[in-house]
Amino acid sequence: MLTNAGIYQATNDFVELTSLVIDITSVARRVMPPQCGATVTLDGYARQVTRNKETGEVRETEYLEYEAYEPMALKEMEKLVAAAHDQFEISNVGIVHRLGKLAIGETSVVISVAAPHRKAAFAACEWLIRELKRTGPIWKKEVYADGEKWIEGESI
Amino acid sequence: MLTNAGIYQATNDFVELTSLVIDITSVARRVMPPQCGATVTLDGYARQVTRNKETGEVRETEYLEYEAYEPMALKEMEKLVAAAHDQFEISNVGIVHRLGKLAIGETSVVISVAAPHRKAAFAACEWLIRELKRTGPIWKKEVYADGEKWIEGESI
Amino acid sequence: MVAQILLFGATAAIAGSRSIEIEIGTETTANLILEKVSERFPGMSSLKLNLSINQQYATGDEIICDNDELAIFTAVSGG
Amino acid sequence: MVAQILLFGATAAIAGSRSIEIEIGTETTANLILEKVSERFPGMSSLKLNLSINQQYATGDEIICDNDELAIFTAVSGG
Numbered sequence: 001m002l003t004n005a006g007i008y009q010a011t012n013d014f015v016e017l018t019s020l021v022i023d024i025t026s027v028a029r030r031v032m033p034p035q036c037g038a039t040v041t042l043d044g045y046a047r048q049v050t051r052n053k054e055t056g057e058v059r060e061t062e063y064l065e066y067e068a069y070e071p072m073a074l075k076e077m078e079k080l081v082a083a084a085h086d087q088f089e090i091s092n093v094g095i096v097h098r099l100g101k102l103a104i105g106e107t108s109v110v111i112s113v114a115a116p117h118r119k120a121a122f123a124a125c126e127w128l129i130r131e132l133k134r135t136g137p138i139w140k141k142e143v144y145a146d147g148e149k150w151i152e153g154e155s156i
Numbered sequence: 157m158l159t160n161a162g163i164y165q166a167t168n169d170f171v172e173l174t175s176l177v178i179d180i181t182s183v184a185r186r187v188m189p190p191q192c193g194a195t196v197t198l199d200g201y202a203r204q205v206t207r208n209k210e211t212g213e214v215r216e217t218e219y220l221e222y223e224a225y226e227p228m229a230l231k232e233m234e235k236l237v238a239a240a241h242d243q244f245e246i247s248n249v250g251i252v253h254r255l256g257k258l259a260i261g262e263t264s265v266v267i268s269v270a271a272p273h274r275k276a277a278f279a280a281c282e283w284l285i286r287e288l289k290r291t292g293p294i295w296k297k298e299v300y301a302d303g304e305k306w307i308e309g310e311s312i
Numbered sequence: 313m314v315a316q317i318l319l320f321g322a323t324a325a326i327a328g329s330r331s332i333e334i335e336i337g338t339e340t341t342a343n344l345i346l347e348k349v350s351e352r353f354p355g356m357s358s359l360k361l362n363l364s365i366n367q368q369y370a371t372g373d374e375i376i377c378d379n380d381e382l383a384i385f386t387a388v389s390g391g
Numbered sequence: 392m393v394a395q396i397l398l399f400g401a402t403a404a405i406a407g408s409r410s411i412e413i414e415i416g417t418e419t420t421a422n423l424i425l426e427k428v429s430e431r432f433p434g435m436s437s438l439k440l441n442l443s444i445n446q447q448y449a450t451g452d453e454i455i456c457d458n459d460e461l462a463i464f465t466a467v468s469g470g
Contacts, residue, residue, distance in 0.1 A: 138469025139400030294390025295321030
């Protein structure tokens with residue numbers, strides 16, 4: 001997975017935080033360069049049912065709220081995009097994360113990667129979501145009928 | 157990559173051929189089960205510039221035309237979906253392939269895979285597009301300013 | 313017997329038709345059909361041709377039966 | 392000096408505020424700040440806390456300077 005940054009220089013990368021509904025088509029379309037043939041898009045969305053990893057307890061979520069340390073989150077997202085260009089032969093990357101209140105089923109995050117070869121797009125997209133979930137200063141609160149809980153991720 | 161078909165039984169799989177513009181959001185949304193958290197979507201689209209793999213010649217395409225042996229293509233797509241369920245722990249798969257005339261930049265194929273765990277969704281989506289391109293009886297014609305050419309794929 | 317063969321993409325373009333008919337004997341294999349068609353349409357002989365029987369890829373040795381749905385096409389290029 | 396610390400998510404909920412101020416000496420490290428904040432808000436002591444300095448993750452030994460932008464938050468859960 002060698003980089004070839006000279007040829008596949010980022011031209012349409014973007015990282016965004018938004019309180020508006022995310023349309024995944026429009027995210028995917030913005031990373032498309034005319035010489036590429038494929039984008040791979042990860043679409044994360046608010047689950048109705050969550051299972052506590054420690055206790056195994058299953059709860060039904062009414063809605064979610066996402067909060068970010070916004071300037072730091074955007075910087076981390078930019079760092080991830082730069083690191084993805086170093087590691088993978090990709091053309092463009094778009095990352096959009098939703099903030100605020102989300103209804104069940106609404107998209108929380110979209111990551112689209114365009115690349116001359118599919119394989120690099122898949123690998124980069126998978127790497128980016130893993131790293132974003134590990135380092136992006138963004139937090140999720142699950143709101144239930146009888147309470148709410150800020151979810152704690154894996155520590156980095 | 158063990159299967160767990162009992163739990164992740166297909167409930168919303170679909171395979172389609174269409175002459176209409178494909179909206180990738182709507183494809184991705186149709187595979188979403190409420191207990192999953194992520195879909196991975198491959199979006200293939202008509203390239204403006206193509207390079208002949210043998211001669212290295214670069215040509216500018218004006219538009220594309222896709223043709224399928226429709227009943228066989230749908231059967232092959234269904235077989236791929238079934239095989240993906242056997243190999244990967246996934247919930248739902250949607251495959252939509254466009255036919256007829258496509259303008260540059262229009263989506264030719266969308267494959268969306270929803271899974272409880274991202275990793276399986278990425279792996280299955282990558283496998284499905286590779287197999288679809290290898291076995292799906294669908295052909296692409298590139299139309300240039302000065303001619304046209306049916307593209308021959310890799311033999312299977 | 314007469315076998316009707318569906319054509320798609322490049323094979324249809326070369327034959328100038330979406331289907332052709334060829335006369336075959338009993339015990340005709342998939343490979344023999346491909347040979348006959350390539351002889352009739354020399355433009356196809358440089359292509360990597362597939363034959364499908366009843367919408368399944370043939371491997372070559374299958375014997376063609378009456379009423380089999382046959383199609384000949386090049387290596388696929390969808391996606 | 393007085394350090395202002397931004398809080399998010401669970402840490403803000405426990406403190407009941409989006410930022411707190413703590414009195415620190417010179418040569419105060421990132422780890423010492425985390426300890427002080429956990430003492431003041433016992434609800435945070437069971438959490439996996441991160442400190443960021445000027446919007447970068449601290450590793451622990453950094454010395455806090457005047458005007459550093461500090462934030463304390465739990466392991467992230469976006470995506």
